[in-house]
Amino acid sequence: MQRIGVFVCHCGTNIAATVDVKAVAEALSHEPGVVVSQDYQYMCSESGQELVKNAIKEHGLTGVVICSCSPRMHENTFRKAAASAGLNPYLVEIANIREQCSWIHKNIASATDKAVILGKAAVAKVHLNAPLTAGESPVVKRALVIGGGIAGIQTALDIAEAGFDVDIVEKEPTIGGKMAQIDKTFPTLDCAACILTPKMVEASQNERITIHSFSEVSDVKGFVGNFTVTIKKKARYVDETKCTGCGLCTEKCPMKKVPNEFNMGLDNRTAVYIPFAQAVPKVATIDPNYCMMLKNGKCGVCSKVCSVGAIDYKQTDRFIEQKYGAIVVATGFNPIKLDKYDEFAYSCCPDVVTSLELERLMNAAGPNGGTLLRPSDKTHPHTIVFVQCVGSRCDDEKGKPYCSKICCMYTAKHAMLIREKYPDTEVYVFYIDVRTPGKNFDEFYRRAVEQYNVHYIKGMVGKVTPKADGKIDVQASDLLSNEQLHINADMVVLAAAIEPDKTARPLATMLTTQMDTNDFFTEAHPKLRPVESATAGIFLSGACQGPKDIPETVAQASAAAAKAIGLLCKNSITCNPCVAHSDELMCNGCSACEKVCPYGAITYQDKEFRMPDRSTAIRRVASVNPAVCQGCGACTVACPSGAMDLNGFSNSQIMAEVDAICK
Amino acid sequence: MNKNEKDWIDITSGVNVRKCMRCGKCSATCPSYDEMEYHPHQFVYMVEKGDIEPLLNSVSLYKCLTCFACVERCPRGVEPAKVIEAVRLTAVRKQGNNHLLPDQIPDMLDDDLPQQAIVTAFRKYTK
Amino acid sequence: MQVNENFEPVIVAFCCNWCSYAGADLSGTNRLNYPANVKIIRVPCSCRVNPMFILRAFQRGADGVIICGCHPGDCHYTSGNYFTRRRITLLYSMLDFLGIERNRTRLEWVSAAEGAKFAAVMNQFVEDVKKLGPNRRLEDLRCRKQ
Numbered sequence: 001m002q003r004i005g006v007f008v009c010h011c012g013t014n015i016a017a018t019v020d021v022k023a024v025a026e027a028l029s030h031e032p033g034v035v036v037s038q039d040y041q042y043m044c045s046e047s048g049q050e051l052v053k054n055a056i057k058e059h060g061l062t063g064v065v066i067c068s069c070s071p072r073m074h075e076n077t078f079r080k081a082a083a084s085a086g087l088n089p090y091l092v093e094i095a096n097i098r099e100q101c102s103w104i105h106k107n108i109a110s111a112t113d114k115a116v117i118l119g120k121a122a123v124a125k126v127h128l129n130a131p132l133t134a135g136e137s138p139v140v141k142r143a144l145v146i147g148g149g150i151a152g153i154q155t156a157l158d159i160a161e162a163g164f165d166v167d168i169v170e171k172e173p174t175i176g177g178k179m180a181q182i183d184k185t186f187p188t189l190d191c192a193a194c195i196l197t198p199k200m201v202e203a204s205q206n207e208r209i210t211i212h213s214f215s216e217v218s219d220v221k222g223f224v225g226n227f228t229v230t231i232k233k234k235a236r237y238v239d240e241t242k243c244t245g246c247g248l249c250t251e252k253c254p255m256k257k258v259p260n261e262f263n264m265g266l267d268n269r270t271a272v273y274i275p276f277a278q279a280v281p282k283v284a285t286i287d288p289n290y291c292m293m294l295k296n297g298k299c300g301v302c303s304k305v306c307s308v309g310a311i312d313y314k315q316t317d318r319f320i321e322q323k324y325g326a327i328v329v330a331t332g333f334n335p336i337k338l339d340k341y342d343e344f345a346y347s348c349c350p351d352v353v354t355s356l357e358l359e360r361l362m363n364a365a366g367p368n369g370g371t372l373l374r375p376s377d378k379t380h381p382h383t384i385v386f387v388q389c390v391g392s393r394c395d396d397e398k399g400k401p402y403c404s405k406i407c408c409m410y411t412a413k414h415a416m417l418i419r420e421k422y423p424d425t426e427v428y429v430f431y432i433d434v435r436t437p438g439k440n441f442d443e444f445y446r447r448a449v450e451q452y453n454v455h456y457i458k459g460m461v462g463k464v465t466p467k468a469d470g471k472i473d474v475q476a477s478d479l480l481s482n483e484q485l486h487i488n489a490d491m492v493v494l495a496a497a498i499e500p501d502k503t504a505r506p507l508a509t510m511l512t513t514q515m516d517t518n519d520f521f522t523e524a525h526p527k528l529r530p531v532e533s534a535t536a537g538i539f540l541s542g543a544c545q546g547p548k549d550i551p552e553t554v555a556q557a558s559a560a561a562a563k564a565i566g567l568l569c570k571n572s573i574t575c576n577p578c579v580a581h582s583d584e585l586m587c588n589g590c591s592a593c594e595k596v597c598p599y600g601a602i603t604y605q606d607k608e609f610r611m612p613d614r615s616t617a618i619r620r621v622a623s624v625n626p627a628v629c630q631g632c633g634a635c636t637v638a639c640p641s642g643a644m645d646l647n648g649f650s651n652s653q654i655m656a657e658v659d660a661i662c663k
Numbered sequence: 664m665n666k667n668e669k670d671w672i673d674i675t676s677g678v679n680v681r682k683c684m685r686c687g688k689c690s691a692t693c694p695s696y697d698e699m700e701y702h703p704h705q706f707v708y709m710v711e712k713g714d715i716e717p718l719l720n721s722v723s724l725y726k727c728l729t730c731f732a733c734v735e736r737c738p739r740g741v742e743p744a745k746v747i748e749a750v751r752l753t754a755v756r757k758q759g760n761n762h763l764l765p766d767q768i769p770d771m772l773d774d775d776l777p778q779q780a781i782v783t784a785f786r787k788y789t790k
Numbered sequence: 791m792q793v794n795e796n797f798e799p800v801i802v803a804f805c806c807n808w809c810s811y812a813g814a815d816l817s818g819t820n821r822l823n824y825p826a827n828v829k830i831i832r833v834p835c836s837c838r839v840n841p842m843f844i845l846r847a848f849q850r851g852a853d854g855v856i857i858c859g860c861h862p863g864d865c866h867y868t869s870g871n872y873f874t875r876r877r878i879t880l881l882y883s884m885l886d887f888l889g890i891e892r893n894r895t896r897l898e899w900v901s902a903a904e905g906a907k908f909a910a911v912m913n914q915f916v917e918d919v920k921k922l923g924p925n926r927r928l929e930d931l932r933c934r935k936q
Contacts, residue, residue: 070815071832072807099818100830104909110826117829343692343736393684394738432686462691462736477691479704484696514868522868534868578834596837598868632867633838637877649834654843661802661829662850662933 002033002127005061006119007052009043009068011098018102020112024067027116031123035059044074052078053085063091063126067119069098088131090577090648095122121660128653132577137627139225139573140325143564144169146217146507147330149177150196150550151542151557153203155328158561160208164568167210167322168203169217169231171503174279176200177332181262181356183363185550186413187444193278193365200280213281216503218319220327220510223601223628224537225573227324235315237286237294238272242310245282249302249311250274258290260367264357266375267367272302272311276365284310326564327511329521329533330541330557331504335496336391340398344390344494349466350375352492355410362417372418374491377470381490384418385474386411386429387461391497393432400497400518405547407495408435412448414493419452428455428487430476438549457485464492498547512600513538521545531560535599536628539563578648579629580636582622585609586643589620593635593644601628602635668753669713676749680711682739689733689743699723703733703743710746719754727751799853799919801828803912804843806836808866809901810858816905824912828856835859836897837870841881844895848928854894854919858908861899871899890927893918 006028010016021039029037036059040048043066055061064087066078071094079089097115105111143159145152148170156166168175179185180200182192203209212231219230253270260269262276271290274282284302292299293313303311335356338346346352351374353361364370374381388407391399408431415427434456436442448454459477466472474487500519508515513533514522521540524532531540541560542553567573582593584607594602603625606618622644624635633646645651673680689703696702701709701723709718718724724747733743805811811832817824833839836859844855857878859871878897885895896915900908 070811070818072812072815096815096830096832099815101818101826103818103821104823105826106823107826114826114829121829121831389686389738395682395740396738399738432684458687460686460688460691462688462693462732475691477687477696477702477704479685479687479690482702482705484690484693484702596869596873598870630867632835632870633833634835634867634870634873637837637840637873646834646838649838651840651842654831654833654838654840655846657831658802658843658847658852659850661831662800662847662852 002062003035003060004031004033004063004065004123004126005052005055005059006031006034006037006065006067006123007043007055008037008039008097008119009048009066010039010041011069011102012042015068015098015102018105018108018111019097019115020108023112024097024115024119028065028067028119028123031120033063033127034123035061043068044077049077049081052081056082056085056087061087063093063129065093065095065119065122065126067095067097067115067122070094070096070100088133090132091126091129093122093126093129095119117661120663121657124656124660125653128650128656130647132647134577135575135626136572137223137225137575139568139570140227140323141165141568142167142322142324143326143328143568144227144229144322144324145328145330145541147177147332147542147544148172148175148211148213149330149332149542150179150199151332151544151553152177152328152330153199154554154557155330155541155561155564156203156209157199157206158558159564159568160206162561162565162568163208164565165208165210167212167231167324169212169215171214171216172275173214173236173283173285174275174281175203175211175213176278176280178356179550180276180278181264181359181363183359183366184413184417186409187438187440189413189417197278200278204280211281213283214285217507217510222323223625225325225567225627227327227537229322229324229327231320231322233318233320235288235317236283237288237291237311237313237315238284239310239312239315240281240283242308243283244308244310245274245279245284246307247274247284248305248307249284252301252305254299254301255290255292258287263360263367264354266357266360286311326537326539326567328539328541328560328564329504329507329511329513329544330560331501331507331544333498333543333547334501336400336499338390338494338496341390343463344387344461344492345464345466345472346494349464349472349492351381351466351472351490352464352494354494354496355407355414356496358414358493362414372422379490380422382424383426383487383489384428384491384493385461385487385489386415386427386493386495388429388431388495389460389497390494392495394497400499402518402547403435404495404497405435406498406549408445409438409441409549411493411495412436412445412454415454416448416452419448419454426455428457428489430457430459430461432458432460438551459485461492498543500544504544511535511538514598531556531563536630537567573627575627576631577626578631578646579626580624580631580633580644580646581626582624582639583643583645584621584623586641587621588641588643589622590640592638592640593622596634596638598632598634599628599630601625601630668715669710672710672715672746672749672753675752676742676745678742678745678749680707680741680746683707683711683741684739686738688736688738689741692732692736694730694732695726695728698726703727703747706747706750707741707743710750715750715753718750719757724751724754797920797924799827799916799924800851801854801856801912801916801919802847802852803828803830804833804836804839804855804857805830805900806859806866806870807832807834809860809864810836810898810908812902813858813900813904813908816902817909818905820905822905822909824909825916827916828912835865835867835870836874837867837877839874841877844881845928848890848894848925849930850933851925851929853922853925854896854915856896856898856911856915858898858900858911861901864901888927891922893922894925
């Protein structure tokens with residue numbers, strides 16, 4: 001038999017002014033199971049709590065109902081008080097008779113009636129409360145960072161700094177990502193490589209950081225604090241431990257006509273290659289699509305010239321399994337493909353380039369050694385037209401609906417750099433809006449206009465036509481002077497929209513994290529939890545969450561690291577005990593709950609059951625991982641057999657409350 | 664009347680002019696831009712404002728080739744050609760049953776431009 | 791139908807812990823009035839509300855049931871209120887089929903900042919239910935307390 005104590009708080013006059021607290025205590029004392037019913041001036045005060053504790057001990061209470069303010073205010077206070085008196089904290093229920101009763105109503109009679117009903121509902125609920133214990137699950141003190149761009153590097157460095165082991169998984173042969181390809185950075189115009197490569201080296205030399213380059217995540221299992229990840233180390237046909245990065249093989253390789261992806265295909269590399277001089281790890285990789293030895297077994301030059309015998313044509317993909325406590329996603333972005341934009345002639349004219357291609361054309365380590373030349377005839381361009389918002393802010397299937405955020409700034413940067421280096425060049429920028437929020441950003445754009453005489457024209461380019469004389473006719477509208485322009489240009493630069501990396505979508509499925517319709521990862525809360533995913537233990541860093549420039553990416557990377565460190569610091573995680581659980585005997589294995597769970601907390605297992613006729617049967621039943629479940633209860637309603645229930649808000653408890661209110 | 668006209672144009676064109684982000688790509692791509700007093704982006708903007716009277720009286724209505732370049736290129740899917748077509752339709756209907764008398768036709772013909780009516784009809788019914 | 795001036799309906803409100811329950815608290819903190827007929831049951835998320843609970847409430851003599859959740863897209867559990875929306879839509883068609891007045895059940899989105907909206911919604915809902923009169927169709931007379 002339950003022994004329930006009811007405690008009604010006056011809250012000074014906050015409650016007592018409109019609710020007859022004595023009458024409430026009196027009415028509730030007649031409820032079944034109630035052995036003690038008291039009222040007190042301030043229940044949350046030290047002496048008020050003492051009253052509750054003494055009553056628990058004295059009457060051997062099995063449940064406590066506090067009629068007071070909102071549970072959002074003092075639920076924890078009373079739970080702690082109960083725990084200190086030896087009662088399970090989850091046997092305490094609060095009836096909200098202040099915010100939702102006394103403060104709302106003016107009529108004492110009706111407010112008192114309502115308070116009694118709310119109290120009865122709480123008593124009815126507490127009858128069915130079960131003692132709950134918060135579970136604990138251990139935390140593996142190692143983090144995984146997926147993606148080795150500036151976001152991943154920064155996150156890894158910060159986590160390593162805090163004293164935890166970190167693994168970086170990078171799908172390319174080197175870390176560095178998009179920033180390594182960029183020439184200069186806005187708004188300071190310092191060289192990207194000069195600030196990035198020291199960080200790359202730092203990451204490679206930090207003994208807590210392990211870099212898995214040319215690798216991919218192939219499987220993720222587990223939950224917060226205890227992920228098991230399978231990493232696929234793709235065959236690079238070079239022994240990483242032996243290769244010294246001398247580059248002799250890349251010089252001697254006879255296959256020299258491979259488009260160089262690091263330079264956006266603007267020049268060629270060899271089949272065995274090191275992406276760029278500062279690559280980390282500085283190890284050669286053989287491209288099996290072009291290597292003649294791997295394709296038809298004839299060549300082998302690289303293995304002959306390699307003095308350390310690092311070349312291994314027989315290498316295969318390897319899989320390694322590792323446990324992690326936290327995972328940070330930093331998969332980054334790519335510019336979109338522009339082949340659907342016929343009007344810009346990108347596919348048919350080599351002098352129409354994307355902004356990232358222009359970065360390489362202007363970079364000292366790029367195809368032209370830093371001199372800006374037209375890709376078609378290697379002459380100096382005298383008129384350059386920049387087109388903004390190519391594929392951004394589009395409502396159709398060709399483009400992206402969002403603003404890519406970085407284009408306004410890098411276009412201003414390009415225009416400025418070109419005008420600085422080649423003052424005889426006329427630069428036109430066609431813009432719809434110039435969006436430059438950020439520290440020193442608008443000043444930067446104004447400098448491009450005012451100091452560098454870049455022609456900013458409000459309007460859009462409608463048509464780009466390559467002409468027989470090698471020039472390019474750019475037809476555009478100037479909305480402010482209300483005329484249609486024709487510009488005889490030498491080069492056209494398209495500010496292509498950016499999109500999340502294609503590997504992000506399958507990764508999100510593996511991690512059971514959510515993505516928006518544009519394949520950007522969704523943060524747990526758009527304002528208050530911007531670097532966490534809704535899945536516990538998975539954090540977001542950089543442009544995989546939304547378009548970002550470098551300062552923002554680095555800020556978010558460090559924020560994600562801080563969140564990951566906060567998790568790794570703990571030896572174990574206390575789980576919320578108000579989670580779902582399934583009654584295996586009732587579960588029919590239909591998977592309805594699994595489909596609605598936003599956290600992937602529900603898995604199915606084949607279990608052996610004894611049947612009524614004493615035979616055994618294998619049945620597929622749901623099981624909830626309490627460390628992952630957040631307790632929303634979506635599954636409890638989806639469950640057709642009624643097997644799924646939620647601790648603390650069980651079906652019977654809510655029904656009891658409904659009944660108490662309706663009586 | 665003005666508001667009704669705007670609603671009427673919204674309905675007949677099936678276009679949501681509020682989707683326009685004022686990039687001007689329609690006008691940038693328009694082949695008969697120089698022939699027009701009001702340009703495609705202005706049609707969209709003025710219809711959005713409800714400023715339809717000047718459009719109804721403008722020859723620009725009949726200079727649109729209905730080539731659909733603006734429809735093809737518009738990043739927001741606004742379809743300016745359909746707006747122009749709807750304004751044109753409004754102008755035609757306002758003239759009642761006698762909107763075109765046979766002896767008016769010679770004055771309206773323009774040798775430099777293709778037979779817009781035919782072209783329009785073709786485009787409209789094949790699109 | 792004759793409107794009985796003295797009819798005091800029983801209203802059950804399910805409020806999600808993160809938005810609507812906090813919104814209800816806020817309307818209290820701001821001392822905004824709504825009728826005492828409304829009794830709130832706290833649930834972790836609006837998606838915890840099984841349509842069974844609503845039917846149970848009607849069976850036990852409730853005259854109106856209102857479910858409040860976070861605005862779509864703002865759910866603390868990311869997608870819970872979308873489930874609620876679908877489930878309640880289905881429940882509506884079932885109630886329509888049974889001939890229960892549509893206005894007895896309502897789904898509202900109330901955020902934690904919308905104390906005023908919470909009070910306004912409750913005032914409106916109680917008024918609507920008063921117009922409908924007592925719930926006689928679904929009430930189980932065996933459950934009625936004498």
